Amino acid sequence: MTETQIPAIDIGPYPAAAFAAGAVEQLPRLVRTIGARKTVLVSDRGLAATPLPEQAAQLLRQNGLAVEVFAEVHPNPTTEDVDAGGAFVRAAEAEAVISLGGGSALDAAKAIALAAVNDRPAAELTWSTEASAELAPALPIVAIPTTSGTGSECNDLGVITDPRQQRKCYLGGPACLARYALLDPVLTLSLPPRATAAAGIDCLTHAVESFLSARPNPWADGLDLQVVRLVAANLRRAVSVGDDLAARANLMLAAHTAGLAMRTTGLGVVHGIGHSLGGRFDLPHGQALALVFVECLRFNRAVREGRLARLAEPLGVADARKSAAHNADAAIEAVERLVAEVELAGRLREFGIGEGDLPDLAADTLADGVLANAPREVSAADVTGILRATW
Ligand SMILES: NC(=O)c1ccc[n+]([C@@H]2O[C@H](COP(=O)([O-])OP(=O)(O)OC[C@H]3O[C@@H](n4cnc5c(N)ncnc54)[C@H](O)[C@@H]3O)[C@@H](O)[C@H]2O)c1
Ligand SMILES: [Fe+2]
Known part of the structure; x- marks a missing residue:
């Protein structure tokens, strides 16, 4: 395309995003807005060594909302992480997924929210319009980034490694776009x-x-x-x-x-x-x-x-x-x-x-x-x- 042509631009949909020091405190209100009472918080092992996942979970519990934590995602998340996370969310009977972490946790959570309601191997949850039409829509997601890099909270695809092929593939679909994103820079202070x-x-x-x-x-x-x-x-x-x-x-x-x-x-x-x-x-x-x-x-x-x-x-x-x-x-x-x-x-x-x-x-x-x-x-x-x- 030359720059003199008029570009077609699809702006959004994007998640409603709140940016503020302390934005994470809005989490219980947003979960209530979604109408969920039981949730799973998806994070990774590195973050599990910080107080962040537990603090977010406490916020929910103090507001009468149930939450279980799945913190098994690896950096460069794999289809195995998604399979395990999907089974975890299903067993917890969660109605919404909260993702807390860097791009790895946020990407994995999108595929996990989809896997939870589609009992199929993760590798089949390929991001494409045709594939999405056959799948049940993912559980609603609230995304909380703790790194400042990927912008994963803005899109509906998870970049997930398939260990058999040693390749990154794109999983997800339109329903994997977060409903809300909470952008709280305080959460990134502990990033090395x-x-x-x-x-x-x-x-x-x-x-x-x-x-x-x-x-x-x-x-x-x-x-x-x-x-x-x-x-x-x-x-x-x-x-x-x-x-x-x-x-x-x-x-x-x-x-x-x-x-x-x-x-x-x-x-x-x-x-x-x-x-x-x-x-x-x-x-x-x-x-x-x-x-x-x-x-x-x-x-x-x-x-x-x-x-x-x-x-x-x-x-x-x-x-x-x-x-x-x-x-x-x-x-x-x-x-x-x-x-x-x-x-x-x-x-x-x-x-x-x-x-x-x-x-x-x-x-x-x-x-x-x-x-x-x-x-x-x-x-x-x-x-x-x-x-x-x-x-
Ligand atoms: N969906 C997209 O649009 C998109 C775009 C770019 C990259 N990605 C994917 O995102 C992944 C990379 O994400 P990333 O760069 O955010 O890294 P990451 O999520 O892998 O996190 C890196 C490390 O930092 C730790 N960490 C994260 N936040 C922390 C905090 N606040 N305090 C202490 N430790 C913290 C994590 O535990 C992890 O060990 C890759 O898999 C990449 O392919 C996705
Ligand atoms: Fe990137």
Whole structure:
């Protein structure tokens, strides 16, 4: 699409979202609005070591609502997590699912809310309009992110690893969209520096890939540029001073905003490769993206120099007197510096990836539907080139 054409934009549906320090306290009221009395709170083992799941459960109990906690989700959640969670929710006879955690818990909860009412293996709960038409609608969901990265609370799909195929697949459907999202930056204060950095780079990648997408639109452009500005201004601070609530708040808003925008534009090759690295090597999502982000920007520069140049301003490195080529370079260098300063730079081979793994990674990347909106057609040779350059 050329930018002079009028884009078609489907804005929403999105969950009603409340953003505030202390927003989590609205949880009992929202569960009552849904009409549920029995709930299951889905979280992960890492979070179970923090007070957060129990605090949320206590809020519900103090308000006369029943809750059981399923905290068995793994980072890079699997179809096995979804099978176990679906059985748990069914046994609890829950009427609503509350997801509390990062993208892993939020993604798993969407598929679990669907599995609970469809007694089928998780691998059959594929995200597609046709598949959804045959399934009972998922239980209602209230999503409470505790990382600022994925924007998972904005969409209806769970990125779930199928261990048999060692690939990430998309599960869910329209009914898996959360009814409500509670965006409470206080909940992210305990996120360790490395996970904070990974989530922040995920958020930045969403905004940048959305901005460079094959089908950009002015609505998403505005959101994406603001997300880039917020991440550039706040990520270093949140990584180095974890209890800076203002920095945490800005990042949480950025992650949610990017999640809204990318639903209208899509992502691209950074996520294609990132999913294949996560599926085969269980790398944290943001770390996987960070390893290939800059090389993918260089690859896209051939068709997106003007848009890359426009990213220089929110990244804080624009020089209006200089050419688009200069500003595009400056933007790419600014991303490279940020990735290095939050200590996510590295080479694929440092993460257990062998040179012989590159062809499989390239094949998985090409099979990922996320490439549909990449600004430039991507061939196996292109992906292999990016992987080699970053290996
Ligand atoms: N649905 C989507 O649109 C979408 C978009 C991007 C990524 N994803 C998926 O999201 C997953 C990654 O999510 P993530 O980056 O949020 O990481 P995550 O959910 O895997 O969490 C990372 C780690 O941080 C811990 N943690 C989370 N919040 C914490 C807190 N407040 N305090 C202490 N520890 C905390 C978790 O226990 C976990 O060990 C991947 O599986 C990825 O594929 C989904
Ligand atoms: Fe992502």
